[in-house]
Structure formats: structure tokens, C-alpha cells
Amino acid sequence: MLLSMGCTSGTPPDDKTAIRLADREAIEDVLKRANLGFELSDPELFAGAFAEDGVFQLDGEGPVFGFDKMHY
DSSP, rough: OOOGGOOOOSOOOOHHHHHHHHOOOOOOOOHHHHHHHHTTTHHHHHHOOOOOOOOEEEOOSOOOOTTTTEEO
């Protein structure tokens, strides 16, 4: 009988916890898409992780996506 009760305390998460979890999942999704686009050298996938009016500028050494400097 004890096993049928489960391992949770039985209290549902409050609204703040649910919102925090949803926000965290959204942030992780954006970072995952940006990282995957970067790793695959896919500028469309990479840029698609940002807001429409967002700007990403890299002024580093060496080419990235075939360009020495990038501005999305």
C-alpha cells in the first residue's frame, strides 16, 4: 500500500513555481537553438533563436559561418 501512494508530497506547485519552470524551459530552448545553429554553422537557425529586433555582434578572431565579423 505504501508504494501506491507515490513519492511526492502531494502538494501541487504554486503559480510562481510553474511560471519559473516555464520561463526556465523557454530560456533553455532559446540557448539550445542558438548553440545548435552555431555548432552546425547554420546562420538561419542561430539567428532564429533571437527576437526579431535582437542583435548579435561578434568581433572576434577567425571566421565564423565563413565571415570574419558577424552582425545579425
